[in-house]
Amino acid sequence: MNQRIGYARVSTQDQHFDLQRDALLQAGCGVIYEDTASGKNAMRPELEQCLKALRSGDTLVVWRLDRLGHSLPDLVQVVSDLERSGIGFESLTEKIETVSAAGKLVFHVFAALAEFERSLIRERTHAGLAAVRARGRSGGRKPKLGEKQVREIKALLRDPDIRVADVARRYGVSRTTLYKHVGVIAPRQWDMA
Incomplete structure (x- = not known):
């Protein structure tokens, strides 16, 4: 039924x-x-x-x-x-x-x-990315940290008494963001707390 x-x-x-x-x-x-x-x-x-x-x-x-x-x-x-x-x-x-x-x-x-709408969105996205690349930039978000900030952070982290979490808090980013921008930092025992 x-x-x-x-x-x-x-x-x-x-x-x-x-x-x-x-x-x-x-x-x-x-x-x-x-x-x-x-x-x-x-x-x-x-x-x-x-x-x-x-x-x-x-x-x-x-x-x-x-x-x-x-x-x-x-x-x-x-x-x-x-x-x-x-x-x-x-x-x-x-x-x-x-x-x-x-x-x-x-x-x-x-x-x-709906298919027409998807095609238009795809075309606009490709055109926008091509225009951005033509101006020498890449698409996506801007980095959270500038070159000067990355240099400052690297200098701070050379001091074994400064915790990664404290530096991240100071710059308003996560520890993961620091690791991504600064490179892999060997975990220090007091950073694990």
Whole structure:
């Protein structure tokens, strides 16, 4: 027997599932999985359980598209995986579903737009890096420590009474950053405390 299974997500503990739950129940969902997780958070344990529970012929129902995916490419990936498994998808607010031919067409237009967006981002990133390299710089973050600071730190660390942790605190960086900029420093017994 084909089931309509609902999935609801709120971002914080302060938010409530009531609106989504009511809409999903009204849409005929007998089971509803609920996650409290930021949209950017990839860890959504209830969604994982929901996806495992779905069988060919079932339909996954969400209140709104943004409840399922944390980005358009992520949403497209989830729905494509469902489609390959013979599972339908329906978003109540946007009135999008992948059970009918027309619904599949609309969703595939979304998928094409997501792929286009990824290509544009990739092109802009490559163009930006090329422009930076043409000016003699490399991409990425600026180093946390300048050359003068590195020289000062090396001079300080020659003194066996000065702890690496104290120098790191003085320059506002971690010990790992010091090791990275100054080179490998043999651990001194009192630095281990």
